[in-house]
Amino acid sequence: MKTDQKNFVQKKDIEGPSAPQESRWQEFWRLLRRNRLAVAGLIIFVAFFFIALAGLVLTSGTSPVFDPAMVRLQEKLRPPLSEPRLEDLRPEEVPTLGIYLLGTDDLGRDVFSRMLQGAWVSSTVGFVAVGIAVLIGICMGGISGYFGRNPVRVDHILVAFCVVVGGGLLLAGAPFSGGVLLLIGCAYILSPLWWRKAWGRQSATRVMRFLYKDALSIDTLIMRLVDIMLCFPVFFLILTVVALLPASMYNIMIVIGLTSWMGTTRFVRAELLSLREQDFVTAAKALGVSDWRIIFRHMIPNAMAPVLVSATIGIASAILIEAGLSFLGFGVPPPHATWGNILSDGKRFIFDAPWLTFIPGFAILIVVLAFNLFGEGLRDILNPKLRERY
Amino acid sequence: MLSVQDLTVHFIGNGRVARALEGVSYEVRTGETVCLVGESGCGKTVSALTILGIIPQPPAQIMGGTVLFDGQNLLDLGEREMEKIRGNRIAMVFQEPMTSLNPVFTVGDQIRETIMIHERVNEKAVRKRCIQLLKDVGIPSPEERLKDYPHQLSGGQRQRVMIAMALACNPDVVIADEPTTALDVTIQAQILNLFRELQRTRQMSLLYITHDLGVVAHIADRIYVMYAGIIVEQGDTAHIFHDPRHPYTQGLLVSLPSRTKRGSTLHTIPGTVPDPAYKPGGCPFHPRCQFAIESCGMEFPGMCDYGEGHVSRCPVLYERARPPHGAA
Numbered sequence: 001m002k003t004d005q006k007n008f009v010q011k012k013d014i015e016g017p018s019a020p021q022e023s024r025w026q027e028f029w030r031l032l033r034r035n036r037l038a039v040a041g042l043i044i045f046v047a048f049f050f051i052a053l054a055g056l057v058l059t060s061g062t063s064p065v066f067d068p069a070m071v072r073l074q075e076k077l078r079p080p081l082s083e084p085r086l087e088d089l090r091p092e093e094v095p096t097l098g099i100y101l102l103g104t105d106d107l108g109r110d111v112f113s114r115m116l117q118g119a120w121v122s123s124t125v126g127f128v129a130v131g132i133a134v135l136i137g138i139c140m141g142g143i144s145g146y147f148g149r150n151p152v153r154v155d156h157i158l159v160a161f162c163v164v165v166g167g168g169l170l171l172a173g174a175p176f177s178g179g180v181l182l183l184i185g186c187a188y189i190l191s192p193l194w195w196r197k198a199w200g201r202q203s204a205t206r207v208m209r210f211l212y213k214d215a216l217s218i219d220t221l222i223m224r225l226v227d228i229m230l231c232f233p234v235f236f237l238i239l240t241v242v243a244l245l246p247a248s249m250y251n252i253m254i255v256i257g258l259t260s261w262m263g264t265t266r267f268v269r270a271e272l273l274s275l276r277e278q279d280f281v282t283a284a285k286a287l288g289v290s291d292w293r294i295i296f297r298h299m300i301p302n303a304m305a306p307v308l309v310s311a312t313i314g315i316a317s318a319i320l321i322e323a324g325l326s327f328l329g330f331g332v333p334p335p336h337a338t339w340g341n342i343l344s345d346g347k348r349f350i351f352d353a354p355w356l357t358f359i360p361g362f363a364i365l366i367v368v369l370a371f372n373l374f375g376e377g378l379r380d381i382l383n384p385k386l387r388e389r390y
Numbered sequence: 391m392l393s394v395q396d397l398t399v400h401f402i403g404n405g406r407v408a409r410a411l412e413g414v415s416y417e418v419r420t421g422e423t424v425c426l427v428g429e430s431g432c433g434k435t436v437s438a439l440t441i442l443g444i445i446p447q448p449p450a451q452i453m454g455g456t457v458l459f460d461g462q463n464l465l466d467l468g469e470r471e472m473e474k475i476r477g478n479r480i481a482m483v484f485q486e487p488m489t490s491l492n493p494v495f496t497v498g499d500q501i502r503e504t505i506m507i508h509e510r511v512n513e514k515a516v517r518k519r520c521i522q523l524l525k526d527v528g529i530p531s532p533e534e535r536l537k538d539y540p541h542q543l544s545g546g547q548r549q550r551v552m553i554a555m556a557l558a559c560n561p562d563v564v565i566a567d568e569p570t571t572a573l574d575v576t577i578q579a580q581i582l583n584l585f586r587e588l589q590r591t592r593q594m595s596l597l598y599i600t601h602d603l604g605v606v607a608h609i610a611d612r613i614y615v616m617y618a619g620i621i622v623e624q625g626d627t628a629h630i631f632h633d634p635r636h637p638y639t640q641g642l643l644v645s646l647p648s649r650t651k652r653g654s655t656l657h658t659i660p661g662t663v664p665d666p667a668y669k670p671g672g673c674p675f676h677p678r679c680q681f682a683i684e685s686c687g688m689e690f691p692g693m694c695d696y697g698e699g700h701v702s703r704c705p706v707l708y709e710r711a712r713p714p715h716g717a718a
Contacts, residue, residue, distance in 0.1 A: 076457075148446070277490040285444045286484070287476035287555060288505045291469075301494045 031381045038377020044370035048123065055120030059113055066096055068117045068337050072108035077353045079103050080111075103355045105345060111359060114337035118360065121338045122367070125253050125322040126315040133258025134311050137264025140222050141303075142295045144265065145272025148219030155211040159185050222267070226262045234259045235321065239330060247333040252325065256318050263310050271303030305382035312375035316368040323364050339364050391595050392480070392563050397455035399433075399440055401666070402448065403427035410436045412619045413455070418563060423589055423596040425606045425627075427642070429663050434599045438565045442482060443472045456556035459563070471591035478508040481556035485568040487548035491540035493679055497524075497551050498536030504558040525553040528584060546577035550584070557588065563595045570605065582608050603646055607631060612662040612699070613695035615639045624702030635694070637679045646711070673703070675691075681706050 032038055058065040074088045080103040084095055095101075095110050102111040162185030169178030195205075238255050245251045275281060275298070284294050325331035327369025334341070341361040346356025395415045401408040411433045418424045426434045441457050443464060449466065457464040459480065466471065472577040476482075484490040492500060501520045511519075516537075524532030540548055549569060556564055566585065570578040586609050587645040589596045601608060606613055606627070613630045613637065615623040623636040634640045641659040661678035664670055670677050677687035683706055692703050695707035702708070 178540075279484055279486050280492045281553070282439075282444060283482075283484050283490040283555075284492070286442055286476055286482040288473045288475070288507055289503070290473055293507075299493050299496075302492070 028381060032377060035377045037373045038380075041370040041372070041374030044366060045361055045374050048119065048367050048370065051174070052115065052119040052123035055118070059117040059120070064113075066110065066113035066116055068109060068113040069335070070113075072104070074315070075100075075104050075108040076106050077104060077349060077356075078108075079353070080355050080359075090267075102359050103353070105342070105356055106349060111223040111342065111356065114342055114361065115363060117337045118327050118339040118342060120203035121249065121332055121336050122319045122322060122364075124251065124255065125338075126318040128253040129260065129318040129322075130311050130314045132254060133261040134264050134307060135316060136257070136261035136305065138268050138300060140226075140261065141265040141268025142272060142300060144222040145269040146276060146291065146295050148217060148222075148269070148273070150218050151214035152216050152221055153211065154213045154215045155188065157215055158211070159188050161185075166223060166311070167368070211224075219269075221266070226265050229259070229262050232259075235324065238321065238325065241355070242325060242330045247330065249332045249336060250335055252322060252332055256321055257321060260314060260318065263314070264307055267306040267310055268300070268303050271306065272299055275299045275302055291358065306379075309375050309379040309382065312371055312378060316371035316375070319364065319371075326352070391420045391422075391459070392417055392597070393458045394437060394441065395456045397437060397440060397457065398453040399445065399694055400437055400451050400453055401698065402451055406667045409669060410450070410619055410666055411440070413617070414619070414621055415455075416614045416621060416624070418595045419553045419599050420562075420595055421545045421589075423586075423598060423609050423611045425610035425613045426616060427601065427603060427606055427613060427647065429601055431663055431666065432616045433619040433666075434601075434616055436568055437454050438482065438567050438597070438599055441565065441694070442480060443467070443469075443474050444476070474508070475647065477504055477556075477561070478559045479561055480563045480565065481559070481561040482565040482567060483549070483552050483556045483569045486572050487552055487569075488572065489546050490552055491548055491563050493540055495539075496536065497538050497543070501536075501551070501558055504555050508559045520554075520657070523558060524551070526557070526588070527551070527554045528580075529554075545573055546580065549573060549577075553581075553584065553588070557592070560592070561594060563575075563597060564589075565597045567598070567599045568601070569598075571600075571602070578605075585609060603642055615642070619666060620671055620674065620703065622675065623702040624706070625696070625702075626698065629696075629698065629700040635696055635700070635707055636704045637681050637707065639702075641678075 015339065030386075032042070059068050070093060072089065072093050078084075078099065078100050082100050082103065082336065084098075086094065099114070100110055100112070102115060105111055105114070131290070162181045166178045166181030166183075166185055170182060172178070208312060236261055241255050242252065245255070281294060281298065284298050289298070322331055322338065323340035323343065326338045327344040329341075329344065331340050332338045343357055343360040343364075346360070350357050393415075394417070397410075397411050397414045399411040401410055412434065414437055416424065416426065426437070428434050436445065436450070438453060441459075441464065445452075451539075452458050452465060455465075459475070464475065467475070479662040482687060491497070495503075498517075501523060502516050505516050505519060520536060520565055524535055529547060529550050535543070535547075535551075540551075543551065549572075553569070568582050569585070573581060582605060585596065585598070588594070589609075592624045598605075598608075610627045611702075612626055613624065614621050615636065616631065617638050623630065623634065623639045630639060631643065634643055638659070641657075644657045645659060647656060659678055664677075665676055670687065672685070672689055673679070673682075673691045676682040679686065681704070686706065691703045691705055693703055694705055695701050
């Protein structure tokens with residue numbers, strides 16, 4: 001410790017008046033440490049991550065350490081920290097820790113094991129859903145921000161319509177009309193191979209001129225799509241979709257992901273609009289870097305700050321949505337315990353066994369709060385305009 | 391090597407047309423340093439960006455002309471083919487070293503990328519080349535600098551890195567767009583010397599864009615003087631400096647601060663560069679020109695040949711002129 005300090009002082013002396021070089025991470029830590037709530041959020045974030053990992057390792061497999069599905073009807077609704085009545089239990093039914101740390105539910109299942117498994121399910125849903133949302137958001141925002149000025153022609157719209165509606169009809173069981181539409185669309189896409197070369201764009205008839213008219217820009221298209229998606233009350237949209245789809249953890253993740261990419265899209269687009277005018281983008285172009293490479297390798301890393309923030313907060317809201325769905329009975333189906341369905345099962349016994357409601361409730365509260373606090377701390381650090389406050 | 395002919399580029403937007411380039415022609419021969427001189431906004435950078443095909447269209451629109459490089463018209467090439475030329479055969483160094491490097495990647499990553507895009511070489515060879523490049527552009531302890539981020543380097547070093555990136559694939563032509571403007575004078579001289587040396591050792595052609603005549607005298611073989619989107623005078627460095635035949639060039643030269651005229655007021659050219667959307671008719675320089683006669687405002691001036699490649703766009707001075715170089 002002492003030597004460390006000494007070295008530090010010496011190093012500073014050598015560097016003299018020039019500012020000591022600080023790596024990105026050091027600066028990050030220095031700024032983060034000032035925000036206690038964000039640090040607390042980060043600690044809970046990390047702890048939650050390990051708990052979830054433990055949840056996966058310890059509660060899955062054929063003979064898990066903590067078995068969340070072990071039913072002991074004679075031990076139902078035991079309060080937290082109560083000793084098991086060993087005389088009633090077969091050896092394999094005895095809880096691993098020797099006591100019911102968080103009590104048992106109405107089927108005598110160990111709530112602690114179920115919470116562990118729920119932590120894993122919640123975090124998976126949160127991370128995967130946000131991963132999907134961020135991926136879509138980055139692609140859409142990237143295209144919108146970089147290629148935004150490029151026009152979408154009437155024929156593009158018509159072809160997209162043909163392909164989408166044709167495909168839809170085909171799947172919905174109208175093979176003839178669907179097939180014809182799909183064929184028209186594909187034929188038009190492939191037509192330049194033999195056809196446009198022969199006539200060229202110059203000899204445009206009135207129909208052709210109509211087809212080549214610029215209808216709207218890519219930016220307009222994507223941003224209006226975002227607006228439309230934002231108009232839906234997301235929770236009810238998800239409820240509807242989940243009600244139609246077979247219930248499974250994967251469907252939940254995908255549906256949450258597909259309905260929460262709009263914020264990221266907007267952030268990425270906004271960042272890219274300003275980055276596009278930066279010299280290093282022109283410089284990269286001048287060195288022969290292709291457009292897609294510029295977007296994804298040069299610009300997106302520069303635009304990650306707001307995406308990271310919204311992703312952190314997005315995980316919290318995905319966990320919340322999943323819990324809400326599970327609470328309503330539309331969420332992850334029964335063999336998996338999730339915080340939402342523990343809560344939902346427990347609400348019938350709220351007066352007899354309040355821990356069944358309060359424990360998952362608090363867990364959700366703390367995790368969501370932690371993610372939000374950390375996300376906000378991150379935003380303050382990564383946004384140079386807000387940084388001035390410190 | 392590289393020849394621009396009759397290049398006309400307009401910027402269209404907000405209901406007005408800014409004529410940035412109006413029939414600009416110049417050429418850069420193999421192993422030659424050519425300077426494009428002119429005030430801000432006269433179209434120097436636009437012409438460079440047009441050569442590389444990275445001028446944003448819209449708002450810009452290429453109305454006509456050709457950019458011949460190795461017998462190919464670059465304006466006709468598709469995006470894919472242009473990507474193979476940019477950075478590989480023609481490279482560019484930009485004005486602002488502070489912002490022209492991507493802040494989130496190390497210097498090594500950025501040089502490596504340029505090489506990896508254009509050539510198939512293994513990691514080790516690339517690393518070696520990166521180090522050699524940094525050595526060539528005069529960066530001390532290049533191995534360590536490879537791991538540095540742009541914000542850890544000084545402006546001069548960043549510009550050296552930019553030059554290293556431009557040289558990475560041994561381009562035939564390097565376009566340098568005011569590479570020393572953002573640097574202070576001592577660093578400026580170093581970078582200029584670096585350019586001179588690199589150009590000599592690598593036998594590349596250099597198109598150097600600047601507004602600084604002091605710089606021009608230092609490195610140019612030939613000079614093109616631009617004003618308001620046209621070339622007003624072109625010729626060897628000696629001819630331009632000792633025998634300027636266009637009032638604008640003459641104005642620029644007497645406006646240079648010099649030691650001999652110390653104490654006297656610095657000469658300036660009256661007026662300002664015209665707005666490219668509302669250029670005066672005839673010779674665009676005539677409202678500021680001390681020799682202007684009535685016809686200057688009416689007719690667009692033609693090129694007047696003084697021999698030995700020295701050409702000026704001022705018929706008035708040509709009429710009055712002493713005999714051309716050749717005859718004298």
